[in-house]
Amino acid sequence: MSAPPSDSRQSVSGLGEPGQRLAVCPGSFDPLTVGHVAIIARGLRLFDRVIVAVSVNIRKQPLFSFEERTTMIREAFDNDPRLQVEALSGLLATWARDRGAVAILRGLRAAADFEYELQMAQMNRHLHPEVDTVFLPSDPGVSYVSSSLVKEVAALGGDVRGLVPPNVHAALMGRLGTRTP
């Protein structure tokens, strides 16, 4: 029997070079929430590098531009050199494959997320089986937090402190022109 490899990551083909295992974390991030921050931070523990892929869907009118969303994400992670932020265009699976990613990282907040996420993961796997999807269950304390609800609540004057990082909160207050008492 041959000796096991010194680094188990080298023993399975297609998992990327040790030290260079890259995951892509896609989404709209309009804006970044504490739920996103937790998923990206966990991705940075599991992988060597993470690229946050900010969707620039021309059919959706975002509250924040791609540049604003990018700056907020970088700031929230203190410009961590292991984290890149890029614009996602075209097919996610191909985009991730072209960058050498081994995984697409998605957070699951509740069972309701699962059906759609499973369908996307299976379609992405059909397109490029070398890029797997990794689902991370969100922390129960933030499972109700979504970018769309945060925007709606903030626009109507509700308090969203603690649901988004402080820099995003400041940007939201500036953009929506409302102040939390």
Ligand code: PNS
């Ligand atoms: O934050 P969101 O809006 O839930 O993110 C959705 C996103 C960006 C992950 C999804 O819309 C996506 O993958 N878009 C890229 C286009 C694509 O690959 N479509 C086929 C999906 S199987």
